[in-house]
Amino acid sequence: MKRKEYTITDIARTMQVSTASVSRALSGAPGVSQELRKRITEFCDNVGYLPTSFSRNNISEKLNIIALVLGDIRNPFYANLAFIIQKHLMDAKYMTVVFNSEYNETKELEFINIAEQCHFSGLMLITAQSEAIAQKLTETSLPKVLVNRILPHYDGDSVLTDNFQAGYEATLHLITLGHKKIGFISGPKSSSASTQRFEGFRQAMRNYSLPVHDEYVWPSDLKLQSGQAIAQEFLRLEKRPSAIVSVNDMTSLGFIDGCKKSGLSVPEDLSIISFDDIPLASLHDNQLTTVSQHAEEMGHIAADLMLNRLRNPNSQPERIILKPQLIERKTTAPFN
Numbered sequence: 001m002k003r004k005e006y007t008i009t010d011i012a013r014t015m016q017v018s019t020a021s022v023s024r025a026l027s028g029a030p031g032v033s034q035e036l037r038k039r040i041t042e043f044c045d046n047v048g049y050l051p052t053s054f055s056r057n058n059i060s061e062k063l064n065i066i067a068l069v070l071g072d073i074r075n076p077f078y079a080n081l082a083f084i085i086q087k088h089l090m091d092a093k094y095m096t097v098v099f100n101s102e103y104n105e106t107k108e109l110e111f112i113n114i115a116e117q118c119h120f121s122g123l124m125l126i127t128a129q130s131e132a133i134a135q136k137l138t139e140t141s142l143p144k145v146l147v148n149r150i151l152p153h154y155d156g157d158s159v160l161t162d163n164f165q166a167g168y169e170a171t172l173h174l175i176t177l178g179h180k181k182i183g184f185i186s187g188p189k190s191s192s193a194s195t196q197r198f199e200g201f202r203q204a205m206r207n208y209s210l211p212v213h214d215e216y217v218w219p220s221d222l223k224l225q226s227g228q229a230i231a232q233e234f235l236r237l238e239k240r241p242s243a244i245v246s247v248n249d250m251t252s253l254g255f256i257d258g259c260k261k262s263g264l265s266v267p268e269d270l271s272i273i274s275f276d277d278i279p280l281a282s283l284h285d286n287q288l289t290t291v292s293q294h295a296e297e298m299g300h301i302a303a304d305l306m307l308n309r310l311r312n313p314n315s316q317p318e319r320i321i322l323k324p325q326l327i328e329r330k331t332t333a334p335f336n
Contacts, residue, residue, distance in 0.1 A: 006049045008114075015043060020106055023113035031109075065095045066306060067115035071103040071127035072223065075250055076278040077295060078126055081147065084299025085124065092307050094121065103188065103221065105130045112136055122306050125149065129190040143309040147302045148293065150192050150319075157305040159298055159320040163193045166291045166324035167200025170245050170273045173289070173326055175208050178335035179243035179271060183216035185230055185255065187247040191222075194247050197275060201245050216241045224254035231258025242335055243271040249278045249290055256288075256331065267333035277327055287330035294322050 012019040024031045025040035070078045086096040099111040115123050122143040134151040146158040187194030205212050220226040246252040252274035277292040
């Protein structure tokens with residue numbers, strides 16, 4: 001009779017614990033009690049579970065694999081970044097495994113544990129956004145790079161756009177077009193990119209003595225469907241802003257779709273500006289005014305940072321900040 005091959009999920013289900021607890025117990029990471037760690041490791045020994053398909057004699061060898069953790073692979077901005085990073089690393093003989101976290105902190109922590117446990121060569125995070133992640137990154141010995149994000153107390157390699165300046169320039173563009181009532185669609189509060197863009201928006205409004213109305217600020221989860229739902233809230237307002245700064249292109253496209261379905265014209269009735277410059281933004285029917293995040297350049301730099309860290313583990317960490325670029329298309333117009 002063939003012996004059952006256990007996975008982390010099987011072990012978690014059998015022992016009635018979370019997969020994160022199993023990963024932490026096996027990798028030696030904090031977050032589980034000594035008693036539970038012992039129970040899990042003893043169970044794994046009894047069933048013959050190994051973290052990788054290698055023998056125990058080879059388990060300490062590093063694999064030429066880089067873990068790439070991102071929030072939503074369906075977002076074209078992240079997909080494009082992942083594609084560029086993967087291609088660049090493959091040219092250097094490293095494979096990339098993409099983990100899709102759905103912006104879930106628990107999943108991101110589990111993916112980091114898996115990268116440690118499976119002895120990957122490095123770790124890259126595109127959507128890191130919590131103190132728990134920051135703490136985990138200080139504890140792991142894996143070479144690591146943050147992409148398009150920054151975390152408090154993280155002093156490792158990173159590449160990102162100046163999101164404060166991006167938010168400021170996007171808002172300034174609307175102000176110079178004569179708009180005074182300007183709304184903002186934000187992302188999760190834990191997202192450094194979203195927070196900094198909002199701070200740039202607020203600073204531009206302050207500099208021109210324009211009020212920021214709470215009823216003109218909407219939170220989103222950075223997804224298309226979120227933008228469509230916010231459009232319905234926007235349309236129910238008795239007094240609406242004449243322009244919107246939106247946290248990313250996917251949310252903006254959903255918002256515009258929801259507005260147009262109700263008969264609102266963009267930019268005749270409403271101007272909207274966004275961030276990322278995904279390929280969909282420049283299509284004929286969209287023509288979205290946006291602020292470029294330089295995805296291709298960011299991806300190349302991120303991969304280079306990782307390769308340099310692997311080759312020179314004791315080198316000084318680098319933080320590279322890219323200058324945003326406003327791309328004016330057809331979703332913004334002078335205030336009428």
